[in-house]
Amino acid sequence: MELSYHPFLLEYKHPFGVSGNTRTQTQTVYTKIVWDGFVGYGEACLPPYLGETLEQTTAFLNKAKPFLQQQSYPCSIKEILMELDEMDEHCNAAKASIDIALHDLKGKIENRSVRELYRLNTAENTLTACTIGIDSEEKLKQKIEEAKDFSILKIKAGTDDDRKLVQTIRKYSDKPLYVDVNRGWKDKNKSLELAQWFKEQNVVLIEQPFPVDQLDDSAWLTERSPLPIIADESIKRLSDITKIKGAFSGINIKLMKCTGLAEAFQMIELCKAFDLKIFLGCMAESSCGTSAMAQFISCADFIDLDAPTLLKNDPFLGITYSNGKVILNDKPGIGVTTSLF
């Protein structure tokens, strides 16, 4: 198998604000794995908070190249991923880009979608939230208007006054809200007051209220909150799930955190066993990464796969959106096309 890659700068339609920073672009790296004329694509999306640089990612991909050259179809993607884990304990996005490309390749060789490879049912509910970053009232109003086709909004919170933020949103929309605090809260008593008030405001869930090391506070809030508390930054991989037991009601699973589809599926299975809610999310990736994650959409309790709608230069075609729903196509693999490389 021949691995090649192509760094690419994804540009947002609007500057994207989250608790702590605002950015206009996201570095991504596309991978391509070719075997016997079949081509599989993958993506390593690198938002700065992930802590994985372009240099680290390309260095890892260069290191993985000779190993992949020794692989051929049929192969065990899980075993290949175990070998990649041995090469470097970090670089999860780079590993995900290989995992996604291998799944895409396998699907194309077998002429089946990844969801068929995993014997998953057709999804009934594919409503995705549309994410709205932290912004001025005027910009929020504009973004809510642009999100009119979506029936759930996900807002980035963790501001000095999240009550005011929700009040501002409520001037323009009464849609259900997912509130992503991005570790922005510090005080557990205040967080419970907010959670109770959010409940009255038709907020559906709260994501990552506290910094990663405040697990006790998270457990305290989860026990008392009328809304589910979802882990994002606190959970990267399968092995993290047992460490947070009791501290959250569910997990936001993202391919860039967990090294790809093979491990994401194991996380889904473990969440089911632990009675944890399954939230399928994404970083800022294009239609390549999101179309991969969308293959597991029938397993999700909550979905946030709208990232391509926020981009102005997505070089891939894949999932589409209609009336706030994610629409999968019938193409094999992860269901994407590109003319990029």
Ligand code: MG
């Ligand atoms: Mg989040």
